[in-house]
Amino acid sequence: MDKRFFLIAVAPIALAQLPPFVPAPGQPIHRGDPGTFEIIPDTLVSSQQIFLGRPGKVYILDKVQNNPTKINGHPAWAEEYRTTDDRQRTMDVVTNAFCAGGNVLANGTWVNVGGNQAVTLAGEPAESQDGTSAPYFDADGRRSLLNPCAAEDCEWSASPFETDQRWYPTVEALEDGSIIILGGSRNGGFVNSAALSVPSYEYFPPAGPPIISPFLENTLPVNLYPLTWLLPSGNLFVQAAFSTILLDHKNHVETPLDDMPHAVRVYPASAGTVMMPLTPENNWTATLMFCGGSNIANEEWTSPGFVAITRPASTSCVKITPDLSRSYVEDDSLPDGRSMASCVLLPDGKVLCLNGARKGTGGYGKRPWAIGQSYADDPVLTPVLYDPAAPAGQRWSSDGFSASTVPRMYHSSALLLADGSIFVSGSNPNKDHTVGPDVKYPTEYRTERFFPSYYNQRRPQPKGLLSQFSYGGPPFDVTLDSDDLFGDFKNVEAATVVVLRPGFSTHAMSMGQRMVVLQSSYTGYTNNSATLHVNQMPPNPAIFAPGPALLFVVVKGVPSVGVHVMIGSGQIEQQKTLPVGSLPSSSIIEVPNTNSPNGEPNAERNNKSGALSLVAKRPNGFELWVALWMAVLASFFGGL
Numbered sequence: 001m002d003k004r005f006f007l008i009a010v011a012p013i014a015l016a017q018l019p020p021f022v023p024a025p026g027q028p029i030h031r032g033d034p035g036t037f038e039i040i041p042d043t044l045v046s047s048q049q050i051f052l053g054r055p056g057k058v059y060i061l062d063k064v065q066n067n068p069t070k071i072n073g074h075p076a077w078a079e080e081y082r083t084t085d086d087r088q089r090t091m092d093v094v095t096n097a098f099c100a101g102g103n104v105l106a107n108g109t110w111v112n113v114g115g116n117q118a119v120t121l122a123g124e125p126a127e128s129q130d131g132t133s134a135p136y137f138d139a140d141g142r143r144s145l146l147n148p149c150a151a152e153d154c155e156w157s158a159s160p161f162e163t164d165q166r167w168y169p170t171v172e173a174l175e176d177g178s179i180i181i182l183g184g185s186r187n188g189g190f191v192n193s194a195a196l197s198v199p200s201y202e203y204f205p206p207a208g209p210p211i212i213s214p215f216l217e218n219t220l221p222v223n224l225y226p227l228t229w230l231l232p233s234g235n236l237f238v239q240a241a242f243s244t245i246l247l248d249h250k251n252h253v254e255t256p257l258d259d260m261p262h263a264v265r266v267y268p269a270s271a272g273t274v275m276m277p278l279t280p281e282n283n284w285t286a287t288l289m290f291c292g293g294s295n296i297a298n299e300e301w302t303s304p305g306f307v308a309i310t311r312p313a314s315t316s317c318v319k320i321t322p323d324l325s326r327s328y329v330e331d332d333s334l335p336d337g338r339s340m341a342s343c344v345l346l347p348d349g350k351v352l353c354l355n356g357a358r359k360g361t362g363g364y365g366k367r368p369w370a371i372g373q374s375y376a377d378d379p380v381l382t383p384v385l386y387d388p389a390a391p392a393g394q395r396w397s398s399d400g401f402s403a404s405t406v407p408r409m410y411h412s413s414a415l416l417l418a419d420g421s422i423f424v425s426g427s428n429p430n431k432d433h434t435v436g437p438d439v440k441y442p443t444e445y446r447t448e449r450f451f452p453s454y455y456n457q458r459r460p461q462p463k464g465l466l467s468q469f470s471y472g473g474p475p476f477d478v479t480l481d482s483d484d485l486f487g488d489f490k491n492v493e494a495a496t497v498v499v500l501r502p503g504f505s506t507h508a509m510s511m512g513q514r515m516v517v518l519q520s521s522y523t524g525y526t527n528n529s530a531t532l533h534v535n536q537m538p539p540n541p542a543i544f545a546p547g548p549a550l551l552f553v554v555v556k557g558v559p560s561v562g563v564h565v566m567i568g569s570g571q572i573e574q575q576k577t578l579p580v581g582s583l584p585s586s587s588i589i590e591v592p593n594t595n596s597p598n599g600e601p602n603a604e605r606n607n608k609s610g611a612l613s614l615v616a617k618r619p620n621g622f623e624l625w626v627a628l629w630m631a632v633l634a635s636f637f638g639g640l
């Protein structure tokens with residue numbers, strides 16, 4: 001049989017099939033006061049790198065250091081933190097994952113890439129690199145790739161494949177669910193240097209030898225952890241020092257964009273950075289935001305007289321939409337200058353930035369001006385929320401937020417959890433485990449949850465959510481009852497269905513963090529129930545790389561508890577794209593209110609006088625044309 005014919009014959013069947021539904025999410029287990037931090041149990045290791053690897057499980061990676069908690073005869077440097085009951089389990093990570101990168105593959109496996117050489121006390125190089133030197137028995141992490149297994153008691157394991165030696169690499173997920181690994185250095189240092197730089201990119205699963213990037217060669221010394229995002233065009237946006245490029249990594253072409261204004265955003269200046277939500281309204285076009293960092297010239301970093309600690313962090317915020325424009329545009333400034341802000345996408349489309357300091361930069365060392373060993377001082381303790389829908393000049397606010405009691409300096413992290421709270425942990429501007437009454441910025445194990453304003457509201461419990469999403473394909477219906485709609489059917493009009501990947505949080509970055517609002521329309525019923533008609537992912541995996549994500553339904557700014565879903569095929573492969581489903585127009589239908597004696601029995605009909613209410617969320621020309629004619633007809637018949 002002809003193969004092509006076979007494919008065509010089965011396609012309609014595949015199209016009509018929806019993946020399994022998931023049970024409606026419930027309410028958060030935890031209670032918390034909106035706008036406040038709650039101290040939760042100390043972590044067992046210091047949270048340098050954190051991600052939500054499995055439902056309800058935060059995985060934490062630390063550098064090799066003398067943590068008091070031990071495992072298999074050496075200090076622990078990794079753990080699993082179960083968010084439902086704060087149960088913790090140490091994990092035996094055997095290589096030094098110090099300042100590694102991370103991201104998730106299309107099959108749901110999280111990968112940790114790179115790190116530093118094997119060390120002994122105070123971060124000094126160990127005698128051997130193979131894990132045989134006391135007291136830590138750690139192995140070289142610079143070439144290591146670590147996967148956590150899928151089982152309940154999963155452990156880290158080293159991949160047989162080795163990367164180039166990379167300390168401070170960036171890891172970004174690609175359209176086929178593989179990852180690209182960029183930059184880094186071969187050994188320790190505050191900033192990069194020509195002698196140590198690894199100015200190249202490579203892939204996992206491996207796809208040939210590393211490819212040299214002129215951009216990474218030309219952005220010394222501030223190009224560690226280059227700020228990188230996959231764009232819907234399939235190009236990568238890469239930013240370091242004051243330079244910016246579009247990288248067509250498939251063809252190894254670098255196209256310069258405008259220079260970064262006001263400040264260095266990359267480590268160690270460490271601005272808060274985030275890709276804004278990709279929505280139907282912005283046609284899923286990527287806009288990147290950079291806030292804070294520090295205005296330090298390239299030559300200053302290595303000059304003998306350089307004093308980081310007195311440098312004020314920048315308040316500036318800029319945005320760029322690199323697939324459409326090469327230029328940065330100004331946005332509202334931060335209320336406080338901030339280096340090392342961790343910016344977290346919330347399911348309501350806002351961005352919460354927390355952690356960091358007003359003075360100094362990332363990094364640490366024994367310089368005379370360091371506070372202990374910290375290169376930063378004056379922690380910013382109050383989170384600040386960015387609302388992209390607010391008018392210019394009013395986008396940042398800390399209204400209703402109280403301050404944390406824990407300074408979160410270099411090596412801190414923050415992560416959105418499925419219940420919509422934020423896991424905030426880490427801080428360790430020290431060479432090794434350093435605590436004590438005289439230590440201003442110790443190795444931090446105290447951990448918090450921050451509760452956004454929506455946290456204690458009754459959460460929507462939508463029914464009909466899917467467990468897996470395709471790129472294009474058949475729409476599905478989600479139902480909301482009166483409680484989900486806060487007792488008012490009109491709240492369906494602004495309801496959104498959101499796919500959000502909380503990323504791999506480290507060093508004020510969150511590799512892979514991204515949010516897509518799905519296209520939807522609604523049928524609202526005047527008895528206060530509603531159906532959302534929801535499309536699958538936009539048919540372009542470069543908008544949101546395949547792999548696991550959280551799914552939320554947001555009503556009146558209140559997100560449901562997120563459910564774990566799979567985006568794409570669940571395999572590392574070219575993702576199939578399907579035609580986009582067509583959604584019914586949005587409408588409000590008058591139905592008898594069962595509580596009201598005036599309800600007309602069986603009178604389900606469109607609002608006669610209100611045919612004008614038949615307006616889709618994103619009306620296209622045809623829908624507007626229909627609405628117009630219906631309005632004309634309604635006024636005509638209404639006049640009879």
Ligand SMILES: *[C@@H]1O[C@H](CO)[C@@H](O)[C@H](O)[C@H]1NC(C)=O
Nearest residue numbers: 105107108109147150205572
């Ligand atoms: C995902 O793919 C990677 C790379 O091929 C592999 O190492 C890993 O074991 C896979 N994970 C699962 C759950 O199959």
Ligand SMILES: *[C@@H]1O[C@H](CO)[C@@H](O)[C@H](O)[C@H]1NC(C)=O
Nearest residue numbers: 232233282283284285540543
């Ligand atoms: C939306 O973006 C796609 C490319 O991703 C483009 O083809 C299309 O024309 C855009 N639509 C609008 C209305 O701008």
Ligand SMILES: *[C@@H]1O[C@H](CO)[C@@H](O)[C@H](O)[C@H]1NC(C)=O
Nearest residue numbers: 482525527528529591594604
């Ligand atoms: C509201 O009306 C819709 C449409 O007739 C119906 O499906 C739904 O069950 C009704 N809900 C309640 C709570 O009466």
Ligand SMILES: *[C@@H]1O[C@H](CO)[C@@H](O)[C@H](O)[C@H]1NC(C)=O
Nearest residue numbers: 526588590607609610612613
């Ligand atoms: C019906 O239409 C009227 C007039 O446009 C409007 O005021 C009213 O809110 C509509 N009712 C519903 C249920 O949409």
Ligand SMILES: [Cu+2]
Nearest residue numbers: 098099411507
């Ligand atoms: Cu670091």
